[in-house]
Amino acid sequence: xxxxxxxxxxxxxxxxxxxxxxxxxxxxxxxxxxxxxxxxxxxxxxxxxxxxxxxxxxxxxxxxxxxxxxxxxxxxxxxxxxxxxxxxxxxxxxxxxxxxxxxxxxxxxxxxxxxxxxxxxxxxxxxxxxxxxxxxxxxxxxxxxxxxxxxxxxxxxxxxxxxxxxxxxxxxxxxxxxxxxxxxxxxxxxxxxxxxxxxxxxxxxxxxxxxxxxxxxx
Amino acid sequence: xxxxxxxxxxxxxxxxxxxxxxxxxxxxxxxxxxxxxxxxxxxxxxxxxxxxxxxxxxxxxxxxxxxxxxxxxxxxxxxxxxxxxxxxxxxxxxxxxxxxxxxxxxxxxxxxxxxxxxxxxxxxxxxxxxxxxxxxxxxxxxxxxxxxxxxxxxxxxxxxxxxxxxxxxxxxxxxxxxxxxxxxxxxxxxxxxxxxxxxxxxxxxxxxxxxxxxxxxxxxxxxxxxxxxxxxxxxxxxxxxxxxxxxxxxxxxxxx
Numbered sequence: 213x214x215x216x217x218x219x220x221x222x223x224x225x226x227x228x229x230x231x232x233x234x235x236x237x238x239x240x241x242x243x244x245x246x247x248x249x250x251x252x253x254x255x256x257x258x259x260x261x262x263x264x265x266x267x268x269x270x271x272x273x274x275x276x277x278x279x280x281x282x283x284x285x286x287x288x289x290x291x292x293x294x295x296x297x298x299x300x301x302x303x304x305x306x307x308x309x310x311x312x313x314x315x316x317x318x319x320x321x322x323x324x325x326x327x328x329x330x331x332x333x334x335x336x337x338x339x340x341x342x343x344x345x346x347x348x349x350x351x352x353x354x355x356x357x358x359x360x361x362x363x364x365x366x367x368x369x370x371x372x373x374x375x376x377x378x379x380x381x382x383x384x385x386x387x388x389x390x391x392x393x394x395x396x397x398x399x400x401x402x403x404x405x406x407x408x409x410x411x412x413x414x415x416x417x418x419x420x421x422x423x424x425x426x427x428x429x430x
Numbered sequence: 431x432x433x434x435x436x437x438x439x440x441x442x443x444x445x446x447x448x449x450x451x452x453x454x455x456x457x458x459x460x461x462x463x464x465x466x467x468x469x470x471x472x473x474x475x476x477x478x479x480x481x482x483x484x485x486x487x488x489x490x491x492x493x494x495x496x497x498x499x500x501x502x503x504x505x506x507x508x509x510x511x512x513x514x515x516x517x518x519x520x521x522x523x524x525x526x527x528x529x530x531x532x533x534x535x536x537x538x539x540x541x542x543x544x545x546x547x548x549x550x551x552x553x554x555x556x557x558x559x560x561x562x563x564x565x566x567x568x569x570x571x572x573x574x575x576x577x578x579x580x581x582x583x584x585x586x587x588x589x590x591x592x593x594x595x596x597x598x599x600x601x602x603x604x605x606x607x608x609x610x611x612x613x614x615x616x617x618x619x620x621x622x623x624x625x626x627x628x629x630x631x632x633x634x635x636x637x638x639x640x641x642x643x644x645x646x647x648x649x650x651x652x653x654x655x656x657x658x659x660x661x662x663x664x665x666x667x668x669x670x671x672x673x674x675x676x677x678x679x680x681x682x683x684x685x686x
Contacts, residue, residue: 224684262592262681282679287594297589300603313594350589357593 213274214239214361214393215259220268222254229254230265231417241387241394243408245401245429250414252397253294256363259395260289287314290359294366294397296346303341303349304334307356314357326390327352328382344375351382361393362386368403380406401429435638446471488551497554504562505530512570516671518577520686525670526569533565533663534558537655546651557652560631564616564656565663572612572664573671579604580675581685588682597676605668612664613657620653629653 215237222230230251237259244252257263258270261282270277272289298306304320311318321331327348333341341349347370354362367383368376384407386392396407404411404425411428413421421428449471456463488496509526516522538558547553580587583604590600623629631652635645675683 260592261679262588264677264679264681282681283594283596285594286592291592293585293589293592295585297586299586299590310593313599353593 213237214272215395216271216274217255217258218269218271220255220258220265220270222251222258222263222265228417232268233414233417233419234268235412235419235422237395237412238410239393240409241396241407243404243411243425244395244397244414245399245404245411246414247399249416251417252399252414253365255414256291256365256395256397259361259363260286260291262286262291287357288359289361289363290354290357291363292350292354292365292367294369296343296350296370298338298346298349298353301338302334303329303336303338303352306338306349306353307334310353311356316356316358318356320356323352323355326355326382326386328378343370344372347371348379348382351379355386359392361395364394364396366397366399383407404429485551485555488555492551494549494551494554497551497558500555501534501558501562504559505534508562508566512566512573512667515570516573516577518581519573519671520674520683522573522577522671522674525667525674526566526573528670529569529663529665529667530562530565532666533569533659534562536662537561537659540658541651541655557655560652561655561659565659568612568616568660568664569667571615572608572668575611576604576608576668576671579607580672584682584685591680591682597673597680601672601675605672608668608672609664612668613660616656616660620657623649623653 213236217233217235217237220230220233221228233251233255244255246252254263258265258277259272261277261280264278272280272285277285299309303324307320307323308318320334324331324333329345329348329352333345333349338346338349347367351364351367362383364383368379371379380403383394383396387394394407396404398404398407408425410423411421411425412419413428421430449467453464453467455461456467484500488500505527508530509523512526512530513522516526519525538554538561541547541557542549542554547557580601587600587604591597619627619629629649629652632645632649635648636642677683
């Protein structure tokens with residue numbers, strides 16, 4: 213099992229964001245689906261300890277997340293947030309920063325290529341990129357750390373259809389070629405079908421279905 | 431004119447004409463500052479009169495303990511005042527207190543150790559007041575900027591934490607900018623001193639009849655001491671306060 217959630221609850225601002233969530237996420241590609249405000253992003257943030265549950269426990273590879281060093285965990289389980297949030301500087305500056313944190317050699321051309329960007333982007337200042345290009349740079353930056361798991365929060369929400377198709381193709385290629393496990397948050401069941409092998413469906417902070425794709429999305 | 435000058439209460443009262451002018455401008459322009467101007471005028475009169483008597487008593491007692499007690503009160507009020515400017519920084523009082531104590535102790539300690547001033551109330555009280563006052567402003571401006579930027583940059587900070595950066599690494603650019611904003615005002619005014627503004631100590635000494643060379647030298651010592659103290663205060667306040675935005679597991683805390 214990749215991740216396990218046992219009776220996980222989380223409240224913020226007096227609102228129960230997650231309520232007694234129990235679920236298993238297997239290696240491979242899992243789509244987390246549900247309407248806005250159903251707790252998808254919060255669940256994703258818990259998987260690399262950007263947030264901790266108020267109650268219950270999250271485990272990664274059968275070990276409680278609280279037993280992991282959060283910094284080492286985040287370099288292995290990389291999260292790409294919904295909105296691009298790059299550091300000032302060039303594209304390659306961002307990739308270099310991420311690679312240095314993970315203690316990895318940087319092959320910028322390879323990482324950019326994986327994210328569907330040509331190596332001409334390397335020296336481009338991030339403030340001059342379109343939102344779609346920034347989103348791909350976020351992905352390339354995460355890949356510079358050579359993670360084992362990629363957590364993606366609405367990875368194509370800021371993109372037009374053409375760019376969305378390209379990013380989805382990139383993710384499927386990553387899954388196939390690098391054998392990276394993916395956990396993809398999306399509000400779009402069709403995208404879940406394109407990207408996922410299994411799905412976890414949330415509504416109002418509760419798991420309403422989980423398992424093989426068509427079963428969970430039915 | 432030589433020797434000390436005598437200032438009557440009548441002369442102080444006459445200077446209120448300029449306060450009336452400020453209030454008049456506020457009313458004319460509907461800036462709604464008349465209340466603040468009145469409060470500032472009354473408070474400055476009461477506070478300076480009280481501190482005048484306190485300083486007189488401390489000079490007469492001539493003991494270091496009373497000086498330290500007065501400086502401690504200044505640090506406490508300075509930190510409480512600065513906290514109001516740092517309302518978006520959780521638990522700002524602790525970092526501010528430490529910043530003012532470290533800035534005050536280091537600066538006063540150095541000027542005494544380097545034999546610039548004697549460790550007597552006549553020097554320690556006014557210099558300590560200036561040092562703590564300027565350190566308070568620097569720490570308040572630094573933490574005000576820190577609070578604003580941390581609130582505006584949550585997405586970027588969390589994205590950086592998500593890469594496995596420590597809280598310190600994720601907040602570093604913001605802490606750097608907060609430190610700069612805390613110190614830049616004094617650096618700029620030091621650059622232009624003597625050209626477009628005369629600092630208060632020098633003006634006071636010239637009015638009191640001191641030799642201009644002495645007034646300039648004393649002013650330079652104080653400017654350099656203040657540069658050191660504001661840098662220390664802004665550095666200590668920002669380097670301690672940013673931690674309060676994060677949990678021990680290097681997570682960004684939810685805003686309160």
